[in-house]
Amino acid sequence: MPATETIExxxxxxxxxxxxxxxxxxxARLIALAKLAPSSFNMQNYRFVLVRDPELRKKIRAVAWDQSQVTDxxxxxxxxxxxxxxxxxxxRYWAHAPQEVQDILVPALTPFYDGKPLLIRDEAMRSTGFAGMTLMLAARDMGYDSCPMIGFDAEAVSKLIRLPEGHALSFILAIGKQTKPVWPRGERLSDSEVVIRDRFTS
Structure with missing residues (x-):
């Protein structure tokens, strides 16, 4: 299927x-495709929590504005x-690469992020965003629909899934078979507002 027929x-x-x-x-196919999403230094720092337990889903729904897609x-x-x-x-992120590539990238990785918590968190959001979009497009290509969600109590969800120390929760993604038509797509903002040529004007 052409990419446009998946995106549109x-x-x-x-x-x-x-x-x-x-x-x-x-x-397994969805996860395999999601793992092809890019990540800085090939760190693959995204983590996918597959919530299969119906009771846990109900608890998550209770702290996610009672949105039905959480359980359905x-x-x-x-x-x-x-x-x-x-x-x-x-x-290990570059074990597959030629030695000369490893010699450049491996020593650069840790110092690039060390002591930069904002950059580390930004990278976490970028990686999960890339992986999440890949999941959504892969699901569409397989005949499924999806819904990315940020409408939930992140602290409560983190506790429910026992999110380990040193991890960040990004967003929730529901995937399945659509039962009701969606609302008409909202109008896209004009190119004049969202496209900047070379630099912002002061």
């Missing part, structure tokens, strides 16, 4: 068929990131 019909769906289930093969979607993924990925055996 993708919408944030709110109503899913609670009876539909994704196969283990479909879930075929698959609920909480995207998180390991904030210490740059410290964890960084040579």
């Amino acid at each position: 019909p993708r919408r944030s769906v709110k109503h899913f068929d609670p009876a539909h289930q994704l196969s283990e093969e479909e879930i 979607a075929s698959l609920l993924i909480i995207l998180c990131a390991d904030l210490n990925a740059h410290l964890k055996n960084p040579q």
Whole structure:
């Protein structure tokens, strides 16, 4: 399927068929594709929490504005990131590369992030954003719909999934079979507002 045929019909769906289930093969395929998303220094600092327990889903829904997609979607993924990925055996991220490439990138990785908590968190959000968009497009290509969500109590969800120290919660993604039409797509802002040529004018 051409990329445009995946991108253009993708919408944030709110109503899913609670009876539909994704196969283990479909879930594995989605994750395999998501892992192809880019990440700085190839750290792959994204983490995918697949919430399969119905009772846990109900608890998450209770702290997510009672949004039905939390319990009704075929698959609920909480995207998180390991904030210490740059410290964890960084040579493994480039073990596949020629030695001359390893000699440049491996020593540069840890110092690039060390002592820069804002950069580390920004990188966590970038990586999970890339991976999440990849998941949404992969799901659409497989005939499924999705809904990225930030409407939840992040602290409460972190406790429910036992998010480890040194990790950041990014957003929740619901994937499944749509049951109701979505609202018409909102008008896109004009290019004159969102496209800047070379630099902002003062």
